[in-house]
Amino acid sequence: MRTIGGQGDIMWVKICGVRTPEQAEMVCEYQPDAIGLNFYEPSPRCVSNTTAQHIAAVCVGKAELVGVFVDHSPMEIENIVRSVGLDRIQCHGNESPAALREIQKRCPDASLIRAWRMRPEGLSDLANYLAECHAADVHLSAVLIDAYVAGTYGGSGKTVAWEQLTQEYQTGDWPSLILAGGLRPDNVAEAIEAVQPWGIDTASGVEYLEGEKGVKDPERVAQFITSARQADES
Template identity: 35%
Template sequence: MPTPLTVKICGLSTAPTLAAALNAGADMVGFVFFSPSPRHLSLETARTLSAQVGGRALKVALSVDADDALLDGIVAALAPDWLQLHGRETPERVSAIKARFGLPVMKALHISTRDDLAAIPAYDGVADRLMFDAKPPKGALLPGGNGAAFDWTILENLSLQAPWMLSGGLGPDNVGEALRITRAPGVDVSSGVERAPGVKDEGLIADFVARARAAVALLSLGSAANPA
């Protein structure tokens, strides 16, 4: 049996769009705590949205090079199931955060060329999950959520200890192709389901989840029909 696909909708900031992600069957819902981002949440809003999730999906708190004091506040407000580190956190910092909070940690690594895969071994087995996101454009203020993709063929036949997710430039129109190429066990989307920066579109959220699930079902049928 193939491993079920994990779908994460990131950068949620309102009750209606969170409801759309939950109703669509997202496995993970992500909340951003990074002030330069248009998706940044206040701790007060995080408490409200946390209660809305009600166990229907795993809550992921995204931060960027956050110190312990900020992470303390985020964890107290959101009560996340996962911490996502999207900055330049070292493997040692990942381990320290895991030890401090007792929560699984997802580490984002930024990919542009095959050479960038050299960073993976240091984090594989330290982070509980890896995320491969596109390197931000030169001069970009945000480390993610820029709508940029990378050459997905770089990840073909990737073998890791930790589960991983594909991110960067995904949307309803290309998630099927991304899954066909990479066979990623998880996908993450933020700007690809927005109608403006930081403004999620409920229809696009539902469409993304449906197309991702359909793509995996099709790949599974193809594998069953053509066993190795």
């Protein structure tokens, strides 16, 4: 497992939206760096605190646990981080820099990932936001770039404009880049080559093509991680 923001050239791979201990155990067999647990209730991939604790027990020593939150209060996040034992906090809503500072204060041992939905007009809004975070003494370990789809907070299956992202993301000055948005076994290698991100994230891209959202397909999980590792080595 890699530490976000650490040194090294190995791609960090996260499988997000795991809903059951059985699914977590299966995913861990393919050795991702992290598993994402979604605590946003409207999401079809949401898990309860109790289920998250059972998943955490399965993942000990195998994968980092990243909690996905959408406009939860700092107190709610703190309670879940402590009860589940999360390693990372991924804020995917409209959290202000002030809210992130409070989360950081309450959960000093869990690093912060800020998810950002990239609009067609680019990343100028992200630049302003990161400047505000810096002024507020917020330490982000990474920024996860997802596609903007009105009314959703990830898991849409829509890809980011990779070329535009590469041109606008200020790699030398901004936190480590995690690429998300529509990544699948058949396009993840191309995405890595185009963007050269620090890490990658997928949810819907490794689920069964037909059936209930959030149910991971072992074959697609294996193909995705294998393709990502091979692309990273080339």
